[in-house]
Amino acid sequence: MKRIQIPIALAVVLLLAVSPYFVPAAPAATMGPVTDSLGVVKINRGQPIQIAYWLVVAGPDASLGIDSRRGIELAIEDKKTVAGFRVRLIGEDSGCNAEGGVTAATKLAANRALVAAIGSSCSSEAVPGAPILWKAGVVTVSPSNTAPRLTAANRGKDYDGYMRTAHNDLVQGRVAAEFARRSLKVSRAATVHDGSPYAEGLAGAFADNFKKLGGTVTSTEAIAPTDTDMRPVLTKIAAGRPELIYYPIFIAAGGFITRQAKEVAGLSGVKLMSADGTFSPDFRKASGDSVVGVYNTSPDLSPQAMGGGYPTFLNKHKKKYGENPISAFHPHAYDAAMILFRAIERVGKKDSAGNLYIGRKALRDALFATRNYRGLTGTINCNQFGDCADPKIAVYQHVTADPAKWNAGVDPKKIYP
């Protein structure tokens, strides 16, 4: 038996001896001139500061993530250097679902050289993903998550590292309801959602506010995002004689509803309102001529509402990417990157050799202490739960049906507030 024992013992000893070399050391509480309870990131002189994005850049919803990523890239270009270091953007596709969020967050969290993250795109990714990142000490700023749950007071310590520059859907639902009641003077509305958490949450927020303002919700319907024939649902809705249909869903299904609403008896004269999920020139392609007169709620991108630099931003965007922005959250991503850079500059310390040290908890605290920052989206004030946005939601109306004439604010025209 001696013959087995020796090799086994050797194998185990060898593995144990080698493994420490592979295990990344625990985050040092002190490195250089910085001490931090969550760990310190060291960036050697001449190396870039690594920021990562976890956005949905592949798949059918890719326009959302790509648009945000472009905002970040433009911010990096504008800022040029942060504390004298250049910035390197790496990133993962997060797929707009929970598993994608988990995998993307895990991959980013495994990278000890990562300073901070920007993301996610969809709320369903952030729910499991943000805690994973925060456990590794990586703070994340989301440009387009809108689910109220993520910055609620009872969100839990796991989300201490999460904040967002996007609005809260409670606000969007409220604005839509106010517009419907006060400006359009409708008293009966119906909602349609598509089974996604975003749409359902938003439809619910609208319904709650609408009722609070004295209106009646005639029916709450739901479809599957892959449905094509909406006429039966619309006919059912028509039986309740609503004056407005609020369908905060995505482009494919939204297009079908817009087109077919005109074809259903009993819905002539009913107003149609959608949300930021369809706020894109593709929606016009999907809906054809019937898009004229449709309302959209979306972040307010008009010059009065936005902070000053937006027109310049648009020009730069057009020059670099050859087209107008393809979704609505690029300025939020730009602002997210900018407040991140500011926070890094505030807490980063250099040693005599010129290397940069950033404490993770300090970075987080600095970010959450952002006040009165004039960004593209307005004034950024972060509260203790991570809601930084200056939520300005506007209501737009489509003037023409031509996707090529898309110009947010002009056509579709901003009509409220």
Added chain:
Amino acid sequence: MTPERGWRQAIVAGLVWGLSAVFVSLVGLVEAVQQRQIITGVIAGGHAMLLLMAVGAGVQAANRLAARGASRVLLGAALAGAIAGTLVALLILLSTIVNMRPILVGATPTLFAVLSLGLGVTALPWVVIIGIVAASSGAALTLLPPTVRRLTVTGAATVLLVGLFQELVQLMLQSERIARVRDLFFTIDGLPPRGALIVLAIAVGISAVWGQQRPKVRRKIADLAPGQRRAVQTVGLVAGVALVLLMPILAGPFLSQVLVLVGLYTLMGLGLNLEVGFAGLLDLGFAAFFAIGAFTVGLLTTTGPLAIANFSWWTATLIAVVVSLISGVFFGLPVLGIRGDYLAIATLGFGEIIRLMVLSDFLRPWLGGSQGVLAIPKPVLFGYELRGPEQLFYLTLGASAIIAFVAARLRDSRLGRAWMALREDEDVAQAMGINLINVKLLAYAIGAAFAGVGGAIFAVMVSSVFPHSFTVLLSINVLALIIVGGMGSLPGVVVGSLALVGLPELLREFSDFRFLVYGAVLMLMMIMRPEGLWPAAAQRRELHEEVERVPEGEMVTKVEEAGT
């Protein structure tokens, strides 16, 4: 083989590979892969891919002309390469004449810059020449003596793999202590030429030494007394087990996460394997059982508003297993009499019904609707919370080991034999006295129970349960992985899982093309190797006899001769 046939096949090879290269370019794959540098500053993924296709053309042509002598082989390969290159060149030419972009989204300027090496139209002859050279090299490879060939291929493949996955390798080597070693190989951008050469040297070296030593080692082991040989095998086994146990530490959190996913799919694959591989019951609604397990655990452990109870994960999983067992029976009962393809569709229907019900607003007060069940706490073992992917990996490993053991014992049991009889021929099995009802229901129930365990682990991995995760796609994935791995074979399930789940996770940035490759792989595997990558011995015999590749025109001729 007539001389013309050989040349014709060389031309066909060139056409096939050339068209594939054009296809792959227009679909956008080349442009996407080009963004990954294999060797920084030297070659990136897109070019590597096209070169490999040219080499493939050459190898195929060489194989067809192998009997004709070296010069013919090289000539044939050159011909194939020329054709392939010409097709690509024609594509480039076309792009300069007409703008295809409004129709073909992939025909971007970037693509043509890649294809023409940035040279535009002047690159056309070069493209053809590169095609010829690459194809001839491929053919030359087939002409080399086997040892040299093996060394070249191993070396090149290793460099390619390390370059392609350099990010992951660097993630694994993050520790400060081996920073020096790591910097020798890699830079922050990837694998530099210096690193590539070192990798090549090491790979070739190891391969050479191993090639030399292997026959000697083999002989030595064969010469050992049986007791000693067993001892050596045990050592090997122990080392293997130790490696698997240490994998999360070596691999880091991201790779552990990938391994957890692989483990989950293995669990489900084992379950479906029971139904499809052993019992021959084609079940496409498997995601439903996964969902039931996940929701049971979710509802029983969540700290959110939907909680039914507040059990620990372990209790909840046990309950989930029982619930899945019962649901397996419930789903199996109606479809007992259905066979074959109809069963596939019926179970697909059931799976979709479950998903839609779980998603619906109707069941929202109990199941959460589209918002799902959230705030699921991680399992706690002896006071120690299993938070990260590394710990979950051990959990999944343990569960898979237990389930694999159960599956293996079942396979060799009377029940397993009854299943196999069922798979071969239901009527005969019944005539032999097998109680079809019980046997089928047990297959569904036990398969469902395995999936339920998978669902339980999934719920804590993502800390939430969303109905959107349980689509038909999941069921098809699991089915595909047991087919690709080898139906009815237990190691095959792991192999299939690694190939169809692990690999795409590692190549996440190409997820746009995941299903394209998936579909192609499924089709190719079924045509070329239907028994799977690691088949059970019985399947290999069975399938290789049955699948007669019908060569073009042969069946027709037979029938025509018979009829007229």
Added chain:
Amino acid sequence: MDVNATALPRPQWWRRVSIVDLYLWFFRLAVLVVVVWGTVGTLRAGQYSGEVWLDFVIFGFSQGAIYALIALGYTMVYGILRMINFAHGEIFMSGAYTGYFFADALDRAGFFDRHPIISLLIVLCISMGVSTGIALLLERIAYRPLRRAPRLVPLISAIGASFFLQYTFRGLYGSGFRAYPEAEILKGEWIIAGAGILRTQAVVIVASILLMLALYMFVMRTKTGTAMRAVSEDLEVAALMGINVDRIIVITFAIGAAAAGAAGILYAVVFKQVHFFMGFIPGLKAFTAAVLGGIGNIPGAMVGGMFLGIFESVGPILFLDGLGIVAPYQLKDVIAFTMLVMVLIFRPSGILGERLAQKKA
């Protein structure tokens, strides 16, 4: 024989009934109760006028007509090869998608507005041609080598082909969707017997009925059609009779694909959006329709398609609403699949009965 004359007496009925039978009866009963209760509830609430019900039925018919056309391809291929051509939905999509480019070109040239009927016919032919081409390629590459393989292998190959086609179209043409130009002549509705029916829907219903009649005539009256029926009865014997089986199979695929291509254009006329993923769900539903009507049976496909369309359209409102279920249309696929499962369990031969010999599936 004496043995048979003294056969054992049949056991009492309560001994003959097994658990499975009980369960199945319970299942039937449950579905029946749900349907009846819901229907009564809806009708009693009386929320919807007769016109509205008629609208629902017409919607169902037009949707069903499209399903029926696609189902034709499934049913014919299954009849001959006993194989579910999972990729058939993608064949439908490929015709519609390719047709878009030509429709768009014609529209930009102004031709579409001036001669809408001719344009549509041109696009129809192109769509049918492309669908047929892809189906033939598929048959050649992915199915023919696997004809003798065990059942599972061609099924997986078909699934692989389905993914491959979907993502090829996605890679080539992008993941967005394309919108068909609208023909002025098809906008609006016609009033027939006091009920309004959209022009597009009318066109779809009429066109699909005509196409199916043509197909039926072909299969019943011509020599090739007879050969097709012979091959679907028994492949080997048909080969012995001198029929060129390979050619017949190719023709079957071609016809089924042409029907799907036509369905694609009709779909585009009604819904106006094409998308790389548009074939998956209609493919699944069309297979449901084929099974519902009786697989291997051409009139069966038509009947099955209509039934499915109407059930999907009327069902949620008819019984789910009466049960007080919130958002009943979210569950319309549940109705479709439940119907499928019930047909498969209780009457696998479908409504019009299976025309094939009862072969071991």
